[in-house]
Amino acid sequence: MQNGMQLFSSTMRLLLRWLRLCFRRGHKRLPRCVREPWSYSRLLLKSLYFNSLTNSDVVMDALFEPVFWLVDHLTRWFGVVFVCLVVILTSSILIIAYFCLLPMVLDTYSTAWIIWHLCYGHWNLVMIVFHYYKATRTSPGHPPQIKCDIPAVSVCKKCIIPKPARTHHCSICNSCILKMDHHCPWLNNCVGHFNHRYFFSFCLFMTLGCIYCSISGRNLFLDAYRAIERFKSLDVEPQGVPVTGVGWLIGLLPPGSAPGQSYYQTPAPPFTFRDKMFHKSIIYMWVLTSTVALALGGLTLWHAMLISRGETSIERHINSKETRRMQKKGKVFRNPFNYGRLNNWKVFFGVEKRSHWLTRVLLPSSHPPYGDGITWDFTLHRKDLMAV
Numbered sequence: 001m002q003n004g005m006q007l008f009s010s011t012m013r014l015l016l017r018w019l020r021l022c023f024r025r026g027h028k029r030l031p032r033c034v035r036e037p038w039s040y041s042r043l044l045l046k047s048l049y050f051n052s053l054t055n056s057d058v059v060m061d062a063l064f065e066p067v068f069w070l071v072d073h074l075t076r077w078f079g080v081v082f083v084c085l086v087v088i089l090t091s092s093i094l095i096i097a098y099f100c101l102l103p104m105v106l107d108t109y110s111t112a113w114i115i116w117h118l119c120y121g122h123w124n125l126v127m128i129v130f131h132y133y134k135a136t137r138t139s140p141g142h143p144p145q146i147k148c149d150i151p152a153v154s155v156c157k158k159c160i161i162p163k164p165a166r167t168h169h170c171s172i173c174n175s176c177i178l179k180m181d182h183h184c185p186w187l188n189n190c191v192g193h194f195n196h197r198y199f200f201s202f203c204l205f206m207t208l209g210c211i212y213c214s215i216s217g218r219n220l221f222l223d224a225y226r227a228i229e230r231f232k233s234l235d236v237e238p239q240g241v242p243v244t245g246v247g248w249l250i251g252l253l254p255p256g257s258a259p260g261q262s263y264y265q266t267p268a269p270p271f272t273f274r275d276k277m278f279h280k281s282i283i284y285m286w287v288l289t290s291t292v293a294l295a296l297g298g299l300t301l302w303h304a305m306l307i308s309r310g311e312t313s314i315e316r317h318i319n320s321k322e323t324r325r326m327q328k329k330g331k332v333f334r335n336p337f338n339y340g341r342l343n344n345w346k347v348f349f350g351v352e353k354r355s356h357w358l359t360r361v362l363l364p365s366s367h368p369p370y371g372d373g374i375t376w377d378f379t380l381h382r383k384d385l386m387a388v
């Protein structure tokens with residue numbers, strides 16, 4: 001029995017050596033695209049196996065690295081698709097608003113209401129287009145790549161550069177972002193220090209625009225919905241009603257018809273193709289704008305709450321953790337970037353005097369944000385920025 005085991009063991013060892021030898025010979029003949037990933041995987045395996053600092057987290061990170069890589073690359077590519085989707089959907093709503101809603105408003109509303117709709121609708125449209133364009137095209141801001149004396153709180157492990165306060169690394173953009181909030185696929189851009197205001201204003205005005213379309217088109221939607229229901233019932237019923245002697249008895253036959261004679265009475269189609277398209281467009285517009293108003297409205301409220309607290313989305317998680325940690329120690333965590341509710345909004349919108357609420361918040365404005373995103377003024381919470 002022991003002899004048998006020894007024989008099996010020696011055979012296996014010989015087989016493994018032979019396989020290793022075969023692979024070494026064939027290794028040079030393998031194409032480069034296979035050889036390089038194979039060498040990299042072996043190096044990765046050895047560095048994990050012979051590393052005294054390896055633990056389960058490092059192994060899991062290494063195993064999920066290809067998944068993260070794939071998600072990052074897909075998000076980068078999907079960003080382009082998402083931006084096209086925003087443009088196409090917004091354009092479709094605009095076309096419906098101009099070709100279906102506007103003629104109805106011009107025909108039925110009083111002059112005062114027409115002026116209100118024309119002014120509000122176009123102002124809202126300009127605000128949406130301006131802020132979306134600026135949010136996608138403005139760089140969120142990056143820390144300096146060259147060596148300089150910037151107040152840094154840590155070093156980015158991927159970029160190998162000092163990270164100022166509120167800066168985080170975005171794996172999709174593959175760079176560090178100043179006052180990073182999140183990477184937005186709908187903008188195909190990171191939301192950071194220099195485009196945070198554009199992002200929030202876009203969300204706000206898009207929500208307002210959707211609410212406006214939803215309320216303005218409500219009655220038209222209800223009419224269109226009823227009309228579509230009528231189309232369905234007409235489609236289900238046969239095109240003609242067979243009329244027999246019974247029909248004649250109950251008075252369905254036209255005068256002069258002989259009793260017992262059968263024929264089909266085909267009613268004229270009540271709706272043309274144009275009518276059907278009109279009703280379907282109204283339903284599409286109302287459903288889309290109402291859904292977006294609800295979803296984007298929730299997101300806008302969430303960001304408004306964060307801005308009131310002087311936090312970004314990332315800092316919300318960090319600060320919550322820190323609050324719990326300090327609570328256990330019997331201490332209270334205080335966010336150093338919270339300057340007070342009103343001051344936070346003034347800093348966010350760049351409001352320095354009263355007229356700025358109109359010129360910088362309610363009208364398109366390209367003014368830069370407060371500060372450079374690298375150094376932060378911690379004394380702002382002690383003083384009122386301006387008398388508003």
Ligand SMILES: [Zn+2]
Binds near residue numbers: 157158159160169175
């Ligand atoms: Zn980085």
Ligand SMILES: [Zn+2]
Binds near residue numbers: 182191
């Ligand atoms: Zn990013």
